[in-house]
Structure formats: C-alpha cells, structure tokens
Amino acid sequence: MGELSYDVAHLLAGSLVLVSFMQxxxxxxxxxxxxxxxxxxxxxxxxxxxxxxxxxxxxYVTAGIALVFKAIVIPVALHRIIVKLGIHxxxxxxxxxxxxxxxxxxxxxxxxxxxxxxxxDADPLxxxxxxxALSVVLLGLLVMVTRRNAVSQVVGFMSLxxxxxLAATGAKGMPLVVEISVAFSILIxxxxxxxxxxxxxxxxxxxxxxxxxxFRGERR
Amino acid sequence: MVHLALIGAAVLIAxxxxxxxxxxxSHGRPIVYGISLIVSLALLAIxxxxxxxxxxxxxxxxxxxxxxxxxxxxxxxxLAAFFxxxxxxxCAAASLFALGYGRHEHDPQRVLPFYPAFLAGxxxxxxxxxxxxxxxxxxxxxxxxWALVMAHHRxxxxxxxxxxxxxxxxxxxxxxxxxxGLLAGPGxxxxxxxxxxxxPSAGLAAAVLILALIGTGSKAGLVPLxxxxxxxxxxxxxxxxxxxxxxxxxxxxxxxxxxxxxxAGEPAWWWSMVVLxxxxxxxxxxxxYALMQHDLKRLLAYHTxxxxxxxxxxxxxxxxxxxxGMPLAAALALTAGLLHVFNHSVxxxxxxxxxxxxxxxTGERDMEHLGGLIHRMPQxxxxxxxxxxxxxxxxxxxxxxxxxxxxxxxxxxxxLPSWGLKFLVPAVGAxxxxxxxxxxxxxxxxxxxxxxxxxxxxAAAGAQETDALSLAxxxxxxxxxxxxxxxxxxxxxxxAPVVQALVGARMPVQHGVEWxxxxxxxxxRSSYNGLLVFVFMVISGWLAALAIHRLASxxxxxxxxxxxxxxxxxxxxxxxxxxxAQPIRRVFGTMVFRARxxxxxxxxxDSAPARLTVExxxxxxxxxxxxxxxxxxxxATRLNALQFLTIRQFLSLVxxxxxxxxxxxxxxx
Numbered sequence: 094m095g096e097l098s099y100d101v102a103h104l105l106a107g108s109l110v111l112v113s114f115m116q117x118x119x120x121x122x123x124x125x126x127x128x129x130x131x132x133x134x135x136x137x138x139x140x141x142x143x144x145x146x147x148x149x150x151x152x153y154v155t156a157g158i159a160l161v162f163k164a165i166v167i168p169v170a171l172h173r174i175i176v177k178l179g180i181h182x183x184x185x186x187x188x189x190x191x192x193x194x195x196x197x198x199x200x201x202x203x204x205x206x207x208x209x210x211x212x213x214d215a216d217p218l219x220x221x222x223x224x225x226a227l228s229v230v231l232l233g234l235l236v237m238v239t240r241r242n243a244v245s246q247v248v249g250f251m252s253l254x255x256x257x258x259l260a261a262t263g264a265k266g267m268p269l270v271v272e273i274s275v276a277f278s279i280l281i282x283x284x285x286x287x288x289x290x291x292x293x294x295x296x297x298x299x300x301x302x303x304x305x306x307x308f309r310g311e312r313r
Numbered sequence: 314m315v316h317l318a319l320i321g322a323a324v325l326i327a328x329x330x331x332x333x334x335x336x337x338x339s340h341g342r343p344i345v346y347g348i349s350l351i352v353s354l355a356l357l358a359i360x361x362x363x364x365x366x367x368x369x370x371x372x373x374x375x376x377x378x379x380x381x382x383x384x385x386x387x388x389x390x391x392l393a394a395f396f397x398x399x400x401x402x403x404c405a406a407a408s409l410f411a412l413g414y415g416r417h418e419h420d421p422q423r424v425l426p427f428y429p430a431f432l433a434g435x436x437x438x439x440x441x442x443x444x445x446x447x448x449x450x451x452x453x454x455x456x457x458x459w460a461l462v463m464a465h466h467r468x469x470x471x472x473x474x475x476x477x478x479x480x481x482x483x484x485x486x487x488x489x490x491x492x493x494g495l496l497a498g499p500g501x502x503x504x505x506x507x508x509x510x511x512x513p514s515a516g517l518a519a520a521v522l523i524l525a526l527i528g529t530g531s532k533a534g535l536v537p538l539x540x541x542x543x544x545x546x547x548x549x550x551x552x553x554x555x556x557x558x559x560x561x562x563x564x565x566x567x568x569x570x571x572x573x574x575x576x577a578g579e580p581a582w583w584w585s586m587v588v589l590x591x592x593x594x595x596x597x598x599x600x601x602y603a604l605m606q607h608d609l610k611r612l613l614a615y616h617t618x619x620x621x622x623x624x625x626x627x628x629x630x631x632x633x634x635x636x637x638g639m640p641l642a643a644a645l646a647l648t649a650g651l652l653h654v655f656n657h658s659v660x661x662x663x664x665x666x667x668x669x670x671x672x673x674x675t676g677e678r679d680m681e682h683l684g685g686l687i688h689r690m691p692q693x694x695x696x697x698x699x700x701x702x703x704x705x706x707x708x709x710x711x712x713x714x715x716x717x718x719x720x721x722x723x724x725x726x727x728x729l730p731s732w733g734l735k736f737l738v739p740a741v742g743a744x745x746x747x748x749x750x751x752x753x754x755x756x757x758x759x760x761x762x763x764x765x766x767x768x769x770x771x772a773a774a775g776a777q778e779t780d781a782l783s784l785a786x787x788x789x790x791x792x793x794x795x796x797x798x799x800x801x802x803x804x805x806x807x808x809a810p811v812v813q814a815l816v817g818a819r820m821p822v823q824h825g826v827e828w829x830x831x832x833x834x835x836x837x838r839s840s841y842n843g844l845l846v847f848v849f850m851v852i853s854g855w856l857a858a859l860a861i862h863r864l865a866s867x868x869x870x871x872x873x874x875x876x877x878x879x880x881x882x883x884x885x886x887x888x889x890x891x892x893x894a895q896p897i898r899r900v901f902g903t904m905v906f907r908a909r910x911x912x913x914x915x916x917x918x919d920s921a922p923a924r925l926t927v928e929x930x931x932x933x934x935x936x937x938x939x940x941x942x943x944x945x946x947x948x949a950t951r952l953n954a955l956q957f958l959t960i961r962q963f964l965s966l967v968x969x970x971x972x973x974x975x976x977x978x979x980x981x982x
Binding site: 200 | 961964975
C-alpha cells in the first residue's frame with residue numbers, strides 16, 4: 094500500500110507540473126482555458142488521492158471545491174466572458190515559447206533543489222509534494238509574467254493557487270478551515286478580476302493590458 | 314505596588330477618549346489636567362513609598378497583553394521607582410501649571426487628547442520589564458509627544474521640527490530594537506529578567522553599548538544626535554515643552570541606565586571613555602549653542618542638551634570606576650548623575666513654565682523683544698531667577714550639589730589604573746567646568762535681557778502677571794530647588810537602594826552627619842553644607858540691606874540711566890542678547906560655528922544706519938545631516954521610476970525577487 098500510494102501521489106503531482114508546462118505554450122485563449130480545466134481536474138484527483146491515503150475525509154470537500162469551481166465554474170465563466178466581450182483570442186507573448194519553456198525547466202530544477210535541501214528530515218512523500226507544488230506556483234507566476242493578455246494572467250493566477258492547494262493537502266493535518274478560506278479568497282479574487290476585466294473592456298475596448306499602460310501615459 | 318502604578322497609567326489612557334469627547338467644551342481643560350494632576354500625584358506617592366520603603370524585593374506584574382508567548386511584564390524596583398518619581402513629579406507640576414496656562418491655548422482639541430497619553434507613555438516606559446512592552450511604551454511616548462509638537466502646526470517651522478523629530482525618533486527606536494535583539498540573544502529571552510540572567514559576550518556587549526547610546530542618546534539629546542531637540546521642544550505648548558525637556562529626556566536616560574548598568578553585564582574599561590567623551594562634548598556644545606540663541610525657549614532646550622551631557626559625564630565616571638573595581642567611587646559618580654537627573658527635571662520644568670508665562674503675557678519668545686518684565690511680572694521673575702541660579706549651579710540651590718558631586722567623583726580619578734582614563738577624566742572635568750561657567754553666563758543673559766532693563770517692545774511693556782495656578786506650580790518647583798539644595802543628604806540617602814543595585818555599593822550614609830552636611834568620601838577630603846551657605850547668604854544679605862537702608866538714605870529716587878553720555882532714551886540702546894553674547898561668540902564661535910561678523914557702513918554723507926550682520930553655521934548639521942538628507946533625496950528620485958512600471962513589470966519584479974531568494978536558499982552553504 095505504502096509503495097503504491099507514494100507512486101500514485103507522485104504521478105498525480107508530476108502530472109500537475111506537466112499540465113503547467115502545457116499552459117506555457119498555448120497561444121489561443123480557449124485552449125488555455127481547456128488546459129486550465131485539465132489542471133484543476135488533475136489537482137482534484139491528486140487531492141482526492143491524498144484524502145484516501147491520509148484517511149482525511151475533509152480533503153474530499155477540498156477536492157469537491159476544486160472540481161466544481163476550478164474545473165467547471167471558472168473555465169465556463171471565463172469562456173462566457175471571452176465570448177461576451179469579443180476578446181481577441183490570440184495571446185501575445187512577451188518572451189517566445191522556446192525561451193519560456195527553458196525558463197520553466199530552470200524553475201522546476203530550482204524548486205527541486207531548494208525543497209530537497211530545506212526539508213531533509215521531512216516525510217519523503219511530503220517532500221516530493223512540496224517540491225512539485227513550488228514548481229506549479231513558480232510556473233503559474235511565469236505565465237502571469239510572460240503574457241500580455243489579462244485573461245491569461247487570471248489563468249496564471251488560478252494555477253498558482255492550485256499549486257498552493259497541492260502543497261496544503263500534501264502536508265498532513267492541515268485544517269479544513271485554512272483550505273476553505275484559501276479557496277474562498279481565490280473566488281473573491283476571481284470575482285474582482287472579472288469585474289475589472291469588464292471595466293477595462295468598457296473603457297478601452299480591449300483587455301490587452303498594454304492599453305492600460307498607454308492610458309497611464311507610460312512607456313512600455 | 315506595580316499594580317497600583319499600572320492602574321494609574323490605565324486611568325491616564327482612559328481619559329484620552331474623554332478628552333477627545335470634551336475637546337471643544339470649556340470643561341475639558343480642568344477635567345483632563347485635573348485628573349492628570351491627581352493621577353500623577355498618586356503615582357509619585359507610589360514611587361516614593363517604593364523608593365523610601367523598606368521592602369527590598371521589586372514588585373512584578375505580568376499582564377496577558379502584547380505578544381501571546383511573552384505577555385507584558387512590568388516591574389517596580391528601586392531604579393524604576395526613582396525615575397517614576399522624577400517623571401510624575403514633572404507631570405504633576407506640568408498638570409498644575411496647565412490648569413492655569415491651558416486657558417490661553419488656541420487649539421485645546423490638539424493638545425488635550427494627547428497630553429494624558431504622553432504621561433501614560435512615559436510612566437509605562439519606566440515600568441516595563443520586557444523589551445516588547447518597553448518599545449511599545451517608548452513609541453507611544455514618542456508619537457504622542459510628536460502630536461503635541463505638531464499642535465501648532467501652522468506656525469512656520471513647526472512642521473519641519475515635527476518631521477525631523479519623527480525621523481530621529483524612528484531612528485532611535487530602531488537602534489533600541491537592535492539593542493534588545495542583541496541582548497535577547499538567539500534564545501529570544503525578551504524579558505529583562507532573562508537578559509539579566511544571561512549577560513552578552515564582550516563583542517556583543519560593545520555593540521549593545523553603542524546601539525544603546527544611539528537609541529537613548531537620540532531621545533535624550535546627546536551631541537551629535539541632538540538636532541531635533543532644540544527644534545521640537547520649543548514648538549510644543551510650554552507645559553509640554555517642560556515635560557519633553559524636563560521629563561522625557563530623563564525617560565531616555567532611564568533607558569540608558571537600565572540597559573548599560575543593569576542588562577549589559579560587567580562594563581569593559583573602554584566603555585566609560587566613549588560615554589565620558591560624548592558627555593563632555595555634549596555639555597560644552599549644548600551651552601555654546603544656547604549662548605548663540607535669542608529665542609528663550611530654544612535657549613532652554615539647548616541647555617537641556619548641556620545638562621544631559623553633565624548627566625552622562627556622571628554615568629561615564631560610574632562606568633569607569635565600576636569597570637576598575639572601585640564600587641564606592643562608582644556609587645558617588647552614579648549618585649551624582651542620578652541626582653542631576655532629578656535636579657534638572659525640577660529646574661528645567663520651572664524655567665520652561667517661566668518661559669511659558671512670559672510667552673503668554675507678551676506673545677514673544679525672542680528675548681530681543683522683551684525686557685523690564687521684573688516690574689510687570691515680579692513673582693514670575695523671582696521664580697525664574699531661582700531656576701536660573703539653580704541651573705547655573707550656584708549654591709545653595711540644587712544644581713550646585715549634583716555638579717559638585719560630579720567634580721568630587723572626577724577628583725577621585727587619579728586612583729584609576731588605566732592611563733587613558735587618567736588623561737581623559739581631567740579633560741572632561743575641564744569641559745564640565747567650562748560648561749558650568751558658560752551656563753552661568755548664558756543665564757545672566759537670559760534673565761537680564763528678559764526681565765531687567767527697560768521693555769524693548771510695547772508687548773513687553775504691557776505684560777501682566779500670570780495666573781495663580783501657574784505661579785503655584787512654579788513656586789512648588791522653586792521651593793524644591795531650594796530644599797534639594799539645602800538638604801541634599803536626604804536625597805542622596807534615598808538614592809542609595811538604586812545605586813546599591815546597580816554598582817554594588819552606596820555612598821556613605823548622610824543621615825547622621827552633623828549640621829546636615831554632606832560628606833561624599835571622607836570628612837578630611839571634602840564636605841558641603843547647603844544649609845550653612847543658605848543661612849549665611851540670608852543673614853549677610855539681610856544685614857547688608859539693613860545697613861544700607863538704616864545708615865544710608867532709604868529714599869527712592871528715579872533717574873535716567875547713564876547711557877555713555879548719549880541722550881537717546883530708546884530702549885534699543887540697551888545691552889541686547891546678541892551684544893551680551895558677542896565676546897563668547899568671538900572666542901568660541903569662530904571655530905565651532907564658523908561665526909562671521911560683517912559690518913556694513915553707509916558711504917560718507919549718507920545718514921542710513923550701519924548694520925552688523927552675524928552669520929552662524931551649524932557644522933554638525935552641515936557635516937553629518939545635510940549629506941545624509943541629500944543622499945536619501947537623490948536615492949528617492951532614482952527609485953521614483955519604480956512607481957510608474959506596468960502591471961506586468963511589477964509582477965516580474967515580484968517574480969524575480971522570489972526566484973532570487975530561492976536561488977540564495979539553494980546556493981547557501
């Protein structure tokens with residue numbers, strides 16, 4: 094059991110990193126949203142597996158929240174926003190796809206080195222989990238930094254949060270309250286960002302954040 | 314006992330909302346100052362009972378406030394009791410004074426809410442027994458006093474004074490924070506009891522001394538950290554000026570004594586050299602600055618700097634003797650320093666009250682616009698004269714006793730084994746003597762120009778005597794100056810438990826000495842009897858007056874004063890403050906202040922007046938502070954660009970900072 098549970102957890106967490114990488118090379122918004130839904134789905138599986146392994150029924154609640162909100166509600170809502178606003182469906186990147194992928198690999202290597210060094214005397218499962226979670230967080234940030242489109246920044250932010258949830262569930266004994274509050278804050282953030290998107294769109298007829306910058310009268 | 318004191322502080326904090334509600338009502342002033350007066354007197358009684366009482370053990374209280382794993386520790390030992398007494402004596406006097414003086418306040422809503430908070434802050438600093446409560450109370454004191462400095466914020470330069478005060482206060486608190494961090498060590502023992510149990514190693518203790526000097530010195534006004542003091546103290550309303558100058562600087566001194574004598578372990582031999590040198594320089598620089606001032610309140614503020622220097626000289630000597638295993642001499646020096654703490658708080662409060670009364674009566678702080686007030690405000694003039702004589706260290710008043718004791722300690726210095734100290738201490742003694750003499754000159758100027766002669770402006774000519782409550786506060790303090798001057802043995806004996814706890818010895822018991830003399834070391838060496846001097850002065854003065862009035866004519870005759878044969882009756886031909894200070898400015902000012910005098914003569918045939926312009930430069934500001942200020946300004950201008958990045962650039966900044974920190978973590982050995 095121990096060997097198998099370890100392997101499955103490892104597999105799911107690893108897939109989450111892999112899906113994060115997939116986000117990096119998407120240049121269409123719909124595709125990016127689909128990948129994000131996949132990301133949330135993998136997270137759900139991972140959390141559910143942790144719930145089963147740790148025999149912590151409250152983690153099923155977390156998994157449920159991830160499935161309902163992140164894999165279904167948010168991607169659907171973003172879809173609708175894109176349709177409603179008639180957003181240009183190509184993503185402008187700042188750095189090319191190739192260098193971005195290389196950077197992402199560097200980040201994963203960095204998070205492995207850091208986590209394996211720092212948590213030498215922790216449970217090996219938690220160690221791997223934390224290293225993967227940090228990679229996911231960093232990759233989410235990378236998505237936010239290298240894209241000009243506001244929707245893709247939202248997606249980057251959400252996948253960053255997925256990394257946090259992965260880390261939280263990997264550690265045994267994380268209280269449910271913390272997870273729920275994290276999930277709730279993400280929901281609020283999503284609403285706020287959504288409203289912002291509408292407002293930006295209303296004013297500038299675009300959600301390209303360059304328009305905002307031009308409005309503020311700044312150089313790029 | 315400490316519980317009672319804490320209740321007192323709580324009452325003071327509790328009247329802050331009352332003061333806020335009643336800020337515009339006419340009853341606000343008597344209620345706030347009245348309650349402050351009562352609470353201060355109660356706290357003074359508690360402090361005196363603790364100090365004079367026989368109970369050796371300190372009373373301790375731990376409240377479940379502040380950091381959850383630490384709590385808030387409070388302790389009332391002999392040292393805290395002494396400073397609690399000093400603080401609350403000053404607070405009580407200021408509250409009494411403000412009952413009358415506050416009537417003239419234009420914006421009571423800007424003063425009343427912060428006043429009790431300020432008192433509570435000072436009381437809590439003295440009571441605190443862990444680093445966290447100490448720093449919180451310290452900041453509370455700083456911020457509420459800052460609000461009081463800014464009470465008249467529309468007066469020109471007050472806003473700048475408040476800003477500089479705030480910057481220096483934050484800097485000082487940072488230094489104190491680091492001090493306590495070092496004292497607590499890696500174990501994180503933040504209570505004073507833990508710090509006392511584990512004294513720091515020699516290297517750490519050196520850093521503690523330097524940081525404590527910076528942290529408490531910036532509040533007390535040690536040169537070169539004094540720059541805010543002469544700006545901020547005069548800017549506040551006068552009773553607050555008295556508190557800041559007379560009392561808050563003493564709270565800073567308390568911080569220094571607590572850290573260096575109590576928490577930092579055994580002193581190294583060189584500590585005293587740093588403290589002595591700083592004290593000597595502070596004393597002389599303070600009085601030289603004061604001599605150049607014509608603003609009465611600013612002059613008094615610079616004298617605070619001078620007296621802080623004298624106090625630190627006493628502490629420096631105590632450190633020197635303690636480090637070389639001479640506890641009796643250390644006890645003498647420390648007693649001298651602590652006694653000067655008390656004395657200075659009394660006469661500096663008195664003098665600031667007097668300056669406040671003059672400011673109220675005339676609306677003027679500039680001495681060049683005053684004069685002749687002794688006829689219009691005779692009682693204020695009398696108590697101000699007592700204060701001037703006390704701060705000039707004239708017997709039989711209290712200032713003489715503490716400075717004399719400091720000199721007695723200096724005279725013991727040849728017994729020190731260290732050659733550096735053998736040379737330094739006499740030099741510091743010379744600085745102390747110089748500063749005492751210059752202080753006397755400065756107060757001859759302050760009293761003479763303000764109260765004597767003829768009024769220089771209509772405002773001074775129309776002055777009225779101040780109200781009875783303000784006078785009562787000043788009378789009480791003047792009486793204390795005299796009592797402490799003629800019965801110093803009483804005060805020395807009551808300081809014994811404080812000194813005993815800090816240097817492990819005490820001065821000889823003065824209680825049984827005949828004729829109420831004080832004998833600091835041994836009868837054969839030196840002794841002083843203030844009562845005898847006082848009686849002699851009273852009798853000889855009375856006899857002289859009797860002789861003059863009985864044997865010569867006692868008719869009152871008014872005649873025009875001799876004016877070098879020049880018949881112009883204009884009061885401007887009198888000695889002015891700057892003309893009085895000119896000789897001293899020529900001797901010291903050319904070097905210390907780069908003083909330049911320029912005479913502009915009109916061309917022949919032109920009847921325009923000639924002009925004498927004096928230029929002074931504050932070298933400490935120019936050398937130390939101006940470069941820092943311009944450097945910070947330049948850096949801020951550079952960093953200004955960071956405010957105008959795009960969202961993505963901000964995110965990239967956060968991202969690269971995170972990656973950088975992770976890299977550091979990965980590469981760190």
